[in-house]
Amino acid sequence: MANEKKVINVYVISDSVGDTGDQVARAAAAQFLEADFKFSRYPFTQTISLLDSILNKAVREDAMVFSTLVNPELNQFAKDFCNHKTLKYLDVLTPAIDLFIEKTGLEPANKPGRRHSLNENYFDKISAMEFAVTYDDGKDPAGFLKADIVLLGVSRTSKTPLSLYLANKGYNVANLPLVPQAQIPDEIWKVDKNKIFGLTTTKEVLNNIRRQRMISYGLNPDSTYSNMDSINKELQYADDLFKKIGCLVINTANKSIEETATIIMESLA
Numbered sequence: 001m002a003n004e005k006k007v008i009n010v011y012v013i014s015d016s017v018g019d020t021g022d023q024v025a026r027a028a029a030a031q032f033l034e035a036d037f038k039f040s041r042y043p044f045t046q047t048i049s050l051l052d053s054i055l056n057k058a059v060r061e062d063a064m065v066f067s068t069l070v071n072p073e074l075n076q077f078a079k080d081f082c083n084h085k086t087l088k089y090l091d092v093l094t095p096a097i098d099l100f101i102e103k104t105g106l107e108p109a110n111k112p113g114r115r116h117s118l119n120e121n122y123f124d125k126i127s128a129m130e131f132a133v134t135y136d137d138g139k140d141p142a143g144f145l146k147a148d149i150v151l152l153g154v155s156r157t158s159k160t161p162l163s164l165y166l167a168n169k170g171y172n173v174a175n176l177p178l179v180p181q182a183q184i185p186d187e188i189w190k191v192d193k194n195k196i197f198g199l200t201t202t203k204e205v206l207n208n209i210r211r212q213r214m215i216s217y218g219l220n221p222d223s224t225y226s227n228m229d230s231i232n233k234e235l236q237y238a239d240d241l242f243k244k245i246g247c248l249v250i251n252t253a254n255k256s257i258e259e260t261a262t263i264i265m266e267s268l269a
Contacts, residue, residue, distance in 0.1 A: 009063035010039045013054060013078065018043040021068040021092050041269060042262070044169050045069070048077055050258035055081045057262075064088040070097075070108070128167040135174035136160055141185035143174035149264060150191055151175035152241070153199030154234040155225075156209045158252050158260065162199070165257045166264065180237040188245070197264055198242035198249040203231045205253040 010029065012021040018041045029037045040063070042054050051074055058065055065087055069075040075091065082089035097108050135143030137160070144150050148171045151159045159175040166173045176188065188196070207228060211221040224230050242249045248267055252260055 007036050007038050009058070009061040010037050010066065011054065011058045011063045012039065012041045012066045012068075013045050013051070014041075014043050014068040015046045015071050015074055016043065016068070018068060021066045024092050025064075025066040040266065042266075045074070046071070047258055048074065049256050050262060051077060052081070053256070053259045053262055055085075055087075058087055059085050062087075064090075066090050066092055068092045124170050125168055128170050128172050129164065131172040131174075132163040132167040136163060138174075138176040138185065141187040144176070144185065144187040144191050147172050147174040147191075148195065149173045149268070150188070150196045151199055152178055152188075152196060152238070152245075152247070153252075154178050154206070154231075154238050156206060156213065157199040157201055158257060159199060161257055162260055162264075165261050169261070169265065171265075178234070178238045178241065180233060184241070193246045194248075194267075196245055196247035197267075198238065198245070198247050199252050199260070200235060200238060200242075200249055201251060201253040203228060203235060206231050206235070 010025050012018050012025055014021055022039065022041050025039065029035070029039075045051050045054060051069075055065070055078065057063075065078070065082055067075065067078050067089065069078055069091075070093060075094065079089060079091065081087075100106075101108065131143070131147075134140065135147065149166060151163060151173060152175070153159050155177055159177065163173040163175050176185070207226055210226040210231075214221040214223060214226060239249075248263075250260055250263055
């Protein structure tokens with residue numbers, strides 16, 4: 001039996017769209033006819049925490065990294081990280097930018113997305129933010145059918161902050177809090193399951209978050225809201241619903257918003 005070709009993972013990371021890095025990586029890979037490449041693009045990577053999450057995933061998958069990060073801090077972080085972890089890393093833009101610096105004597109803007117329409121991008125983000133606010137917490141079930149992403153989860157599983165973070169990336173996001181006694185809107189069953197993401201966590205993490213929430217309101221932390229039996233029932237109800245829908249489930253315990261968002265964006269790619 002012929003040996004199966006090893007799949008080589010190629011990560012394209014950008015603080016903008018990532019088209020340039022993706023095109024360079026694919027053009028170079030096309031010269032290697034007997035190799036099998038898997039390309040993963042990570043656009044709009046604009047924070048250290050998100051970049052760190054992606055690079056750690058690259059370590060686990062022994063990926064090559066193509067970068068078009070124009071932010072100097074992000075670019076240097078990626079270079080240092082890949083050097084330390086001995087990942088193959090190509091900074092696609094810096095050599096070209098350096099040539100222009102030498103020729104013009106000018107300093108670069110170091111702003112991502114300069115090749116794209118900034119005005120259009122700006123208004124897309126504003127529209128997505130307005131969408132997230134309008135359809136937060138299941139206020140209007142019609143939003144589920146219009147959304148790029150639908151988030152489901154019990155209270156305090158980061159639905160709203162995650163919705164706003166993804167909106168800043170240009171996604172229209174609607175979310176629905178899950179309560180065992182409440183009826184699930186009919187619209188949910190009409191949404192493509194690949195657009196739905198179930199958010200869960202551990203009972204210990206949820207108990208701690210809810211207790212702290214009550215304390216911040218000046219209320220008794222030992223309430224039905226933070227009761228372990230109630231939390232177990234809520235999480236089990238959510239888990240049963242996720243299985244019925246057949247959606248991807250993400251455990252947000254000990255994950256940053258950026259990490260959870262990365263999983264969702266990668267799933268949609």
